[in-house]
Amino acid sequence: MEAKEAVAKTCVKSRIINQSAITYDVFVMVVAAPEIAAIARPGQFVHIRLTDALEPLLRRPFSIADCDSSEGTLTLIYRVVGRGTALMSGLKSGHTLDCMGPLGNGFTLSGQRPLLVGGGMGLAPLLMLAKTFCSCSSTLLMGGRNAQELFWPNIYRDVCNNIYITSDDGSLGHRGFTVDLLPGLLQEKKFDVVYACGPHVMLKSVAEVAQKYHIPCQVSLEEYMACGVGACLSCTCAGTSGKRNKVCTDGPVFWTEEVVW
Amino acid sequence: MEAKEAVAKTCVKSRIINQSAITYDVFVMVVAAPEIAAIARPGQFVHIRLTDALEPLLRRPFSIADCDSSEGTLTLIYRVVGRGTALMSGLKSGHTLDCMGPLGNGFTLSGQRPLLVGGGMGLAPLLMLAKTFCSCSSTLLMGGRNAQELFWPNIYRDVCNNIYITSDDGSLGHRGFTVDLLPGLLQEKKFDVVYACGPHVMLKSVAEVAQKYHIPCQVSLEEYMACGVGACLSCTCAGTSGKRNKVCTDGPVFWTEEVVW
Amino acid sequence: MVSHADDMLAVTIAGIKMKTPVMTASGTFGFGLEYSDFVDLNKVGAIVVKGTTLAPKVGNSGRRMAETPAGMLNSIGLENPGVEELISKTLPLLAQYQVPVIVNISGNTVEEYGELAARLDKTGAQGLEVNISCPNVKQGGIAFGTCPDSAAQVVREVKNMTKLPVIVKLSPNVTDVVLMAKAVESAGADAISLINTLLGMAIDIKSWKPVLGNIVGGFSGPAVKPVAVRMVWQVAKAVKVPVIGMGGIMTANDAVEFMLAGASAVAVGTANFVNPYVSVEIAEGIKDYLAEHGLKQVRELVGKVNCS
Amino acid sequence: MVSHADDMLAVTIAGIKMKTPVMTASGTFGFGLEYSDFVDLNKVGAIVVKGTTLAPKVGNSGRRMAETPAGMLNSIGLENPGVEELISKTLPLLAQYQVPVIVNISGNTVEEYGELAARLDKTGAQGLEVNISCPNVKQGGIAFGTCPDSAAQVVREVKNMTKLPVIVKLSPNVTDVVLMAKAVESAGADAISLINTLLGMAIDIKSWKPVLGNIVGGFSGPAVKPVAVRMVWQVAKAVKVPVIGMGGIMTANDAVEFMLAGASAVAVGTANFVNPYVSVEIAEGIKDYLAEHGLKQVRELVGKVNCS
Numbered sequence A, B: 001m002e003a004k005e006a007v008a009k010t011c012v013k014s015r016i017i018n019q020s021a022i023t024y025d026v027f028v029m030v031v032a033a034p035e036i037a038a039i040a041r042p043g044q045f046v047h048i049r050l051t052d053a054l055e056p057l058l059r060r061p062f063s064i065a066d067c068d069s070s071e072g073t074l075t076l077i078y079r080v081v082g083r084g085t086a087l088m089s090g091l092k093s094g095h096t097l098d099c100m101g102p103l104g105n106g107f108t109l110s111g112q113r114p115l116l117v118g119g120g121m122g123l124a125p126l127l128m129l130a131k132t133f134c135s136c137s138s139t140l141l142m143g144g145r146n147a148q149e150l151f152w153p154n155i156y157r158d159v160c161n162n163i164y165i166t167s168d169d170g171s172l173g174h175r176g177f178t179v180d181l182l183p184g185l186l187q188e189k190k191f192d193v194v195y196a197c198g199p200h201v202m203l204k205s206v207a208e209v210a211q212k213y214h215i216p217c218q219v220s221l222e223e224y225m226a227c228g229v230g231a232c233l234s235c236t237c238a239g240t241s242g243k244r245n246k247v248c249t250d251g252p253v254f255w256t257e258e259v260v261w
Numbered sequence C, D: 001m002v003s004h005a006d007d008m009l010a011v012t013i014a015g016i017k018m019k020t021p022v023m024t025a026s027g028t029f030g031f032g033l034e035y036s037d038f039v040d041l042n043k044v045g046a047i048v049v050k051g052t053t054l055a056p057k058v059g060n061s062g063r064r065m066a067e068t069p070a071g072m073l074n075s076i077g078l079e080n081p082g083v084e085e086l087i088s089k090t091l092p093l094l095a096q097y098q099v100p101v102i103v104n105i106s107g108n109t110v111e112e113y114g115e116l117a118a119r120l121d122k123t124g125a126q127g128l129e130v131n132i133s134c135p136n137v138k139q140g141g142i143a144f145g146t147c148p149d150s151a152a153q154v155v156r157e158v159k160n161m162t163k164l165p166v167i168v169k170l171s172p173n174v175t176d177v178v179l180m181a182k183a184v185e186s187a188g189a190d191a192i193s194l195i196n197t198l199l200g201m202a203i204d205i206k207s208w209k210p211v212l213g214n215i216v217g218g219f220s221g222p223a224v225k226p227v228a229v230r231m232v233w234q235v236a237k238a239v240k241v242p243v244i245g246m247g248g249i250m251t252a253n254d255a256v257e258f259m260l261a262g263a264s265a266v267a268v269g270t271a272n273f274v275n276p277y278v279s280v281e282i283a284e285g286i287k288d289y290l291a292e293h294g295l296k297q298v299r300e301l302v303g304k305v306n307c308s
């Protein structure tokens, strides 16, 4: 009873080590959170309290995009969409945030030849996943609205050997959606698992195609969250078991079979 | 109609030029607010919005302790007592506040040989008043709880020729209250007006003594304020005219005869 | 000169023509004149003046305001110079502006409401807002505001005594605001405004005393917005007369939210204290919103929330 | 070992002995276990578990939470696994902790409340909190919470069916909360808790749709504190049974404010989401407050607000 195990989830005062803008509204933030970095797995997230003030009141969830356990740091990649992220983007190095984590169940690292499929900010959690798979050269299929939004190839350049790109307007890579290229990829290559993160519609179609080709597929879902620990039931969604799934603790990563689409 | 007069009251985005701590909880802040500095008179105040966030929601009133119309700056001297002043004390030079002012009616500069009586933070507005009177060597009677709180002599050293000091515990100057020395001063010296600012009980006794010696006396009152411009009636107090006085616009400075004590 | 862009914002509520749908809420904008250094009063939709009673009132004693998380409490207690001074001094001053002036009235009895209405009938006031919901006075406020029958009685009496448009201001401190709304509509209200303040309290943990001299007070500001939006939505669905929405409006986005919920016009209250320019800035912000959404008239927003 | 300092905080509410007066509010702390990584559950005054119904419930569809200024809206709609799973799975797990577990129950009919009470009688639960105030379900919630007679009926039925202490949780969405409190007290309530959530709404001005799938939702968090303090004060003055105060408590100072207003214990809700350690931190903060003020027992605070 004396030697206490590392507590699974914790809240830590986390100094911002670095923050930089990738585009006018997408930022990369590195924070020091050794307790979380020590045990975080790809697909997990942190729930961040931005201020001690009462407004904005609630924490904000962000995927762990990268994690350096030796340095004790976490990397978050986020887009400014509202009040909290706007506030966050204005914070300078040295400022302290309250990070709660690591939360949720990450990806199951079962495959040998994974295909990662990411759309928009869904590419954030896939980064840590891709790094985990690095040795076995994972393949990434990424999609975005236009070339301007697809700064991701730079980020993934040294992480994934094979990158396929689609954009809605054709300004970068294939014109269309990720799911357009998916059947071709699943047919040709011998992928044994698909990991996907992105907008709900994209996940749905990725799940359909993967199912059609009988390739196991995990998706990372997003929901509005209050507690982040399974207590408030804000984030639940219909599950195939008949029970509702809690995105924050049963997920955010689910096997596609668990999800009612 | 074309050449518009300087608007009396305005809200200006004011950069903090400098902020420093005098004691662990008293701060001096200099802000750039040329429009206000150009017309501010001793006894007036500014109403400050500290943040764009919704909490703390309301503005905070602070006396103009000094004003440099050529530099376009205002000096505020304030004590940290709650959430707003705590937030304020943490702001760095370069940060921008929203200053509304100049608000209220200042002191009537009618006297030739004024006696200024200040207690605690009530010494802040008297500073600008004393500077205005500088040429005619004003006299200041100041009181505070103890020597630690009486950093004011340093501030006033070059502004007032004659400074009398009292402290509740006798750790600086006369042991007791300002009002103890008042009869002596009013008897001996030929003061023709008394200006007082400080805790309500002090003002009340100063008013009594001044009245006894038939010396006109103005006091600067403090009240909880929402609007600062006479619209909300948060700050009114009973007046001898039968009507209520608005501390924010009829005051904060009143002739003692106007006040129901 | 009225430009096209201004036309976008024009609304008529119970016959009162306003250049913008953004009014100022009673008690938060004085008699308008107090804010004239900041706001061109001609650009305000309408000025609703401080709650007015027959005789002058000194209001409550002790501390009258306290800040709360994203809100405030007030216990002014209807301090006002009385209707005669309003008529003889203030309304003439306001007459120099091209802005509708609406007088918010409060009585202790049904008859007092009627008397106030009668006296204000031909005075330059362009409408009455009947305050049956002030939480800060013992009588004449909350009692009428929580009982549909008494409320209806007040409204009938006021309607009898004046030809002015009559807006009835509802209290949020009720179980069923729709019941109240229907009662005052049936009694002849030309428009309904809501919400007045919620009843709140704060205690000083140093002195163990209530923070406010009057113990309880009216709670307003952004904190109350979810309650206000809900009630405006409920009432607007249930009545045919126009609804004026208020409660926590700080920005043009908030105003749009109230209009989507069913408000034909809005009023800003507490926000004036935070930003004295807010009533005009919100009107401009609504104009921008309309332009961005390809809308020609602000009334295209009214009640358009899609709950299907 | 119970130290002297802990004794300071001990309270007994309706026979339920608690080590601290800081409980967790139903629906905001799951079944306690969800927070056990952060909080030593043995240090919590009492755990009030998620609202429980006879049959399992999936709750409302669509988005279920939204942030508001200093508050939040939720429209969970009483999602819960049903009373049988609670009894067979969850209560046994909670039995390993030395903390009173109170089950919050919700029924569609008077009989359902009775049935729930009967089933929970000998299950390890140390008390029932009768939720007659959930704004998020059509039946079984607000209807009982706004009508004194129905509320009394529910309470009598529950009391008949169980020997457990019965806490009745009141809705703030009423004209006269004291009337409700007296009704449930007369019907046998052993304690009264308040406030449940206010009814609120938010509209998305981009999509013109309600933000919540269920259109309206329960409004909680620091924003609502002034209403909650007022109601706790009103009710505590009017009844003899102990009152459990909640609504916007974030800090020990807030808890002290509720106790001065008349609460014998408090519950923290929304604050858990912001700071998972909050229930224990508040208890420690109260202890510090007592020490600073030379008080020996937390109950020396209860109802001590001086309104003279």
Ligand SMILES: Cc1cc2nc3c(=O)[nH]c(=O)nc-3n(C[C@H](O)[C@H](O)[C@H](O)COP(=O)(O)OP(=O)(O)OC[C@H]3O[C@@H](n4cnc5c(N)ncnc54)[C@H](O)[C@@H]3O)c2cc1C
Residues within 6 Å of the ligand: A045, A056, A058, A059, A060, A061, A062, A063, A064, A065, A076, A077, A078, A079, A080, A081, A082, A083, A084, A085, A086, A121, A124, A125, A221, A222, A223, A224, A225, A252, D066, D067
């Ligand atoms: C598990 C998880 C991981 C995420 N990872 C990332 C990431 O790596 N990078 C990134 O840019 N974004 C991520 N998001 C989305 C991110 O949480 C939101 O963009 C952010 O909360 C918006 O906050 P805001 O205050 O700027 O927006 P506002 O709209 O002002 O927020 C209001 C409320 O809505 C919630 N909210 C708003 N948008 C979302 C959303 N898309 N999903 C969930 N809650 C939302 C906020 O948390 C807050 O409670 C993730 C969401 C989840 C659930």
Ligand SMILES: Cc1cc2nc3c(=O)[nH]c(=O)nc-3n(C[C@H](O)[C@H](O)[C@H](O)COP(=O)(O)OP(=O)(O)OC[C@H]3O[C@@H](n4cnc5c(N)ncnc54)[C@H](O)[C@@H]3O)c2cc1C
Residues within 6 Å of the ligand: B045, B056, B058, B059, B060, B061, B062, B063, B064, B065, B076, B077, B078, B079, B080, B081, B082, B083, B084, B085, B086, B121, B124, B125, B221, B222, B223, B224, B225, B252, C066, C067
């Ligand atoms: C005309 C005027 C001039 C002032 N000049 C000075 C000055 O030069 N230096 C200085 O240190 N203080 C001055 N004060 C007091 C100063 O306004 C308060 O100390 C400050 O508002 C406290 O804010 P807070 O958020 O830290 O405290 P909180 O207690 O958190 O504030 C809560 C609310 O109460 C109000 N409030 C709290 N204390 C006071 C108070 N004493 N007077 C009025 N409102 C209060 C706040 O403005 C706010 O609305 C002045 C007050 C007035 C009315």
Ligand SMILES: Cc1cc2nc3c(=O)[nH]c(=O)nc-3n(C[C@H](O)[C@H](O)[C@H](O)COP(=O)(O)O)c2cc1C
Residues within 6 Å of the ligand: B232, C025, C026, C027, C028, C050, C051, C052, C074, C076, C078, C104, C131, C134, C169, C195, C196, C197, C218, C219, C220, C221, C222, C224, C246, C247, C248, C249, C267, C268, C269, C270, C271
């Ligand atoms: C200081 C103050 C005084 C008020 N006085 C009145 C009044 O005299 N008559 C009235 O009908 N409403 C009065 N109100 C209520 C406001 O008109 C408005 O209904 C309420 O504040 C909600 O709007 P808000 O959140 O924008 O402030 C007052 C509100 C405040 C804050």
Ligand SMILES: Cc1cc2nc3c(=O)[nH]c(=O)nc-3n(C[C@H](O)[C@H](O)[C@H](O)COP(=O)(O)O)c2cc1C
Residues within 6 Å of the ligand: A232, D025, D026, D027, D028, D050, D051, D052, D074, D076, D078, D104, D131, D134, D169, D195, D196, D197, D218, D219, D220, D221, D222, D224, D246, D247, D248, D249, D267, D268, D269, D270, D271
């Ligand atoms: C997400 C959420 C779920 C809730 N579920 C319940 C519930 O099931 N039963 C109940 O009686 N109250 C429920 N409540 C109300 C809380 O128990 C509490 O009364 C209310 O939130 C006010 O306290 P707070 O401001 O501290 O959150 C819920 C509140 C929230 C925020």
Ligand code: FES
Residues within 6 Å of the ligand: A224, A225, A226, A227, A228, A229, A230, A231, A232, A233, A234, A235, A236, A246, A247, A248, A249
């Ligand atoms: S966010 Fe609370 S249960 Fe998932």
Ligand code: FES
Residues within 6 Å of the ligand: B224, B225, B226, B227, B228, B229, B230, B231, B232, B233, B234, B235, B236, B246, B247, B248, B249
């Ligand atoms: S602060 Fe509003 S009238 Fe003085």
